[in-house]
Amino acid sequence: MEEKTIDENKQGEALILEAKKGNTRKLFIESYGCQMNFSDSEIVASILADQGFNTTTLLEEADLVLVNTCSIRDKAEQTVRKRLEKYNAVKKINPGMKVGVLGCMAERLKSKFLEEEKIVDMVVGPDAYKDLPNLLQEVEEGRDAVNVILSKDETYGDIAPVRLGGNGVTAFVSITRGCDNMCTFCVVPFTRGRERSRDPQSILEEVNDLAVKGYKEITLLGQNVDSYLWYGGGLKKDFKNASDIQKATATNFAQLLDMVATAHPGMRIRFSTSNPQDMTEDVLHSMAKHKNICNYIHLPVQSGSTRVLKEMNRQHTREEYMALIDKIREIIPDCGISQDIIAGFPTETEEDHLDTLSLMEYVKYDFGFMFVYSERPGTLAERKMEDDVPMEAKKRRLTEIIDLQQKHSAYRTKQFVGKTVEVLIEKESKKSDQYWSGRIPQNTVAVFPKENYKPGDLVMVKIEECTSTTLIGKAVGYS
Numbered sequence: 001m002e003e004k005t006i007d008e009n010k011q012g013e014a015l016i017l018e019a020k021k022g023n024t025r026k027l028f029i030e031s032y033g034c035q036m037n038f039s040d041s042e043i044v045a046s047i048l049a050d051q052g053f054n055t056t057t058l059l060e061e062a063d064l065v066l067v068n069t070c071s072i073r074d075k076a077e078q079t080v081r082k083r084l085e086k087y088n089a090v091k092k093i094n095p096g097m098k099v100g101v102l103g104c105m106a107e108r109l110k111s112k113f114l115e116e117e118k119i120v121d122m123v124v125g126p127d128a129y130k131d132l133p134n135l136l137q138e139v140e141e142g143r144d145a146v147n148v149i150l151s152k153d154e155t156y157g158d159i160a161p162v163r164l165g166g167n168g169v170t171a172f173v174s175i176t177r178g179c180d181n182m183c184t185f186c187v188v189p190f191t192r193g194r195e196r197s198r199d200p201q202s203i204l205e206e207v208n209d210l211a212v213k214g215y216k217e218i219t220l221l222g223q224n225v226d227s228y229l230w231y232g233g234g235l236k237k238d239f240k241n242a243s244d245i246q247k248a249t250a251t252n253f254a255q256l257l258d259m260v261a262t263a264h265p266g267m268r269i270r271f272s273t274s275n276p277q278d279m280t281e282d283v284l285h286s287m288a289k290h291k292n293i294c295n296y297i298h299l300p301v302q303s304g305s306t307r308v309l310k311e312m313n314r315q316h317t318r319e320e321y322m323a324l325i326d327k328i329r330e331i332i333p334d335c336g337i338s339q340d341i342i343a344g345f346p347t348e349t350e351e352d353h354l355d356t357l358s359l360m361e362y363v364k365y366d367f368g369f370m371f372v373y374s375e376r377p378g379t380l381a382e383r384k385m386e387d388d389v390p391m392e393a394k395k396r397r398l399t400e401i402i403d404l405q406q407k408h409s410a411y412r413t414k415q416f417v418g419k420t421v422e423v424l425i426e427k428e429s430k431k432s433d434q435y436w437s438g439r440i441p442q443n444t445v446a447v448f449p450k451e452n453y454k455p456g457d458l459v460m461v462k463i464e465e466c467t468s469t470t471l472i473g474k475a476v477g478y479s
């Protein structure tokens with residue numbers, strides 16, 4: 001969700017799919033924000049492939065430009081506004097080009113977008129992508145088109161995303177949509193609606209399909225994967241009204257992990273994001289049981305102060321979070337753990353900030369994604385709290401958090417020097433065309449000389465040295 005959420009991600013990179021024969025229209029689609037947006041764009045491109053569109057990476061030749069947007073922080077929205085200016089310039093050369101806004105900004109701003117940004121012809125919220133063919137028709141007939149209706153049951157489970165543009169090795173599979181947690185700082189529950197889970201059967205089918213196509217690693221995606229619960233469809237909050245049979249046959253996240261890992265022992269499995277309040281010991285046991293589930297948990301904490309956590313409406317204390325860390329280390333001793341932290345949430349004092357730093361010392365996270373608090377319209381924090389930490393203090397606290405994280409990342413990375421670790425080769429190293437790049441189960445990047453290996457190979461690599469974020473070694477054979 002550099003608006004990442006779930007993991008590090010690419011910014012505004014145009015998605016490219018294999019051309020479909022007979023398609024003549026050109027779609028330029030790019031995504032900002034979280035991995036869910038990147039995954040959704042694949043669904044959108046698949047829907048539009050049936051409407052005669054092939055993807056292009058050349059903005060200038062596009063008949064339709066779609067931008068999948070992020071609202072998580074103000075900066076993310078500003079980035080998208082800048083992109084719209086660029087599209088506007090291109091439209092002067094290519095007046096027939098239509099522009100659509102997808103994702104969280106579409107949902108947040110709705111038809112206001114059409115007034116604010118004259119360039120925009122179409123506004124489509126995250127649950128309305130199946131309506132794209134109708135919306136396009138409207139646009140072609142010269143009308144503005146808006147659909148921002150949020151759904152109770154849309155999971156796009158029946159749409160097989162075509163994804164031939166990535167590295168061919170790793171892919172995302174979404175398992176839940178929306179979020180019911182209402183963290184007071186967060187706009188996601190408003191832009192992505194209520195939480196619903198996807199049918200495990202359709203998840204398994206998608207993973208099967210990826211396995212057949214040669215993919216070697218999948219990341220199960222959701223705003224809050226640990227609260228995955230399938231009981232035949234519908235909102236998570238309505239589960240209490242489900243029938244006894246539905247309750248007895250429901251599938252939770254630990255069971256889903258077990259099912260996917262058992263069905264595909266040759267596929268590496270990751271998941272994101274975990275919410276501390278919903279992560280169960282069963283999930284940890286599923287991870288420990290299956291070698292192909294990577295020992296890595298992204299476990300956002302947001303703050304190390306119980307008082308601030310309460311103001312954020314996070315449903316756990318500092319001590320409960322630490323106890324969960326202890327549990328993880330007990331059940332999966334070599335687990336990689338990463339965080340999200342917000343600096344300068346309303347009312348945060350120096351003492352609260354020191355609590356965050358001391359919690360970081362306790363965990364010594366492998367990675368982190370750290371942000372200054374950005375007030376989001378419509379959230380509880382915006383309505384009820386004053387954004388009272390001066391920007392200067394927010395930025396200084398953020399710097400202290402980032403500096404400490406860098407120290408811990410370097411410490412964690414160093415622990416692997418001298419060890420032999422499993423690496424899934426994803427692509428060529430950015431620094432040298434003589435090296436492959438991939439990740440170890442704990443998610444740290446490792447590079448090593450290519451020899452005769454190829455992307456998609458699972459290789460054992462002896463780590464000889466490291467930078468603060470990258471392991472450097474030599475392959476010693478297949479895993």
Ligand code: SAH
Nearest residue numbers: 005006185186223273300340371372373374
């Ligand atoms: N559960 C989600 C969280 C989405 S938001 C997931 O899948 O990752 C990702 C991160 O952005 C949050 O963990 C939080 O650290 C940060 N964030 C969310 N709202 C924010 C805000 N208003 N200001 C600053 N950071 C925010």
Ligand code: F3S
Nearest residue numbers: 179181182183186188
């Ligand atoms: Fe946002 Fe909290 Fe959900 S961070 S996505 S409301 S778990």
